[in-house]
Amino acid sequence: MSLLFAPMNMQNSICFLTLWLQRTVFDSNLNITLIPLGIQRRVGSLPRILQRLQETKRTPEAKFASRLLSMLYGLQQSHILYHHVDIFSGEILGAVALADDLKPNVQVKPVKIFAEGVESTDGLTVIDEKERTFVKILENVNSTVFYDLFADRLNDTKQSAVIGSFYGQRRQWSRPPI
Template sequence: MNVSRGKPVIFDMDMSPGDYVSLIYLLKAPREVIDVKGVLVNGNGWANIASIDIVYDILHMMGRDDIPIGLGNTTAMGNPTLGCNNAYAIPLGSGGFIDSDTLYGLARLLPISPRRYTPESSDDPEHRQSLASEVWQSVKRQLGPGDKITLLTSGPLTNLANISLSDSDASSVIERVYVVGGLITDEGHEKGNVFTVPSNKYAEFNMFLDPLAAKTVLESNLNITLVPLTAQRKAASFESVLEALEQTQQTPESVFVQELFSLLKELRSKEKLYHHVDIFLGEVLGAVYMVQRSDLKSTVMLKGISVVANTMKSTDGQIVISNQSTKLVHVLSDFNGEIYYELLANSLANKKQSAIIASFEEQKAIWSRPPDNSGPKHTKFL
């Protein structure tokens, strides 16, 4: 069956818990509207590069083994001689790398994909992990006449910055970039979320992790819509999203998301090390806004901005209003939160484009079935 071509989309993620939910949501979107062509992974975000296996497993669960994954740099732009190394700000233990690598222990519930992360130095170089630049070029080659790529970024902007600098044609085939991240400091006294660097009060984590990349992208000629921390916080209620999910029918993917959010909520309420995990919940807003923005009753403003990228820990990654800037970005300033939670829950609960293999338990049951040795099947013509 032929599927109508939707908008070609590349999702650029750093494998935080919210990114996995965003990926599932994007795979649930009607393919005649949104067609995910590739996933780029930032190696300098919230998970180690081996966590890419979880991305493979989610794609396998949803029946989308056709989507390539490209791994980007594991360090910020210019690092270590000219840039920063702000990845130290991500906790190594609880609520950080150790939990992201296993998706807080829930990765074991996912079916196992036949595709796995394979480094170039392995004994199987033919199946080595693709690079972000390779997946970008592959998606470009597949574009039809008049097609352009929409990017959703939900992590440091390292991959997109490197693509923009290395591919002179990139801007001509990019229709729009939705950037989940940033906090515009001149709008008020709202604080940022780099909780491990108290001296930096007004930066958002994605921008802080690679401020030079953020400056490169946000001050470029790309058509950018910013989904800032102020908007994300309005979509960061565990109670609201869980209530919305409980009121819908269940699919394997909605059950998985509900288990993840329930676990994060419980950890946040009981353990101090997990006080920050609600920041992952707001990241999903970018995906929902990109797909269903016309239903969100949103307000978007045009603003001239500048990104601070001076390698000073106290100011790196901060975004300020710049009256001298000739570059304007669209900034999501408001939306209907009640509608947002309803849209997210209804999409995850939709039976269309649901999981092909619901869980590892179902996969094991499939593996344990005896082979069908009844011989070739013959069709009886009437």
């Protein structure tokens, strides 16, 4: 049995691609930034993200993010099957790195994707100096800056939705345009 789908963290999202598609994406001319699992784990402190969100003004977006992350943290604490949910913060890191001035240390390196039908190596991404496929790899990021940027962006009233509830939005949609 071979690995049919391999997770690949590109930019700000994890894509589950067939190995052939993963190799095709890496062989393309797309601008790809990999966020290694170690970096995701380093900034993956849900309690620190939640603490930073609590210290700021509360927009509806910040409240939503805080409730969602609190729920994930609660699941992580109460159920062993959810011990890995802090990896979700890697998705947040990807979004913040893409949208804000995180000033991460990034290196461009040649990578090779193994997709040869061998279960033990399929999906493996390695740095290989002989390869012609170059991608950006996030080497380091300041976790405190990350937490601050995330909380500040969510609490930016200029970025916040004007309507703070579904019912308020529905009332606005029910009125004829002015």
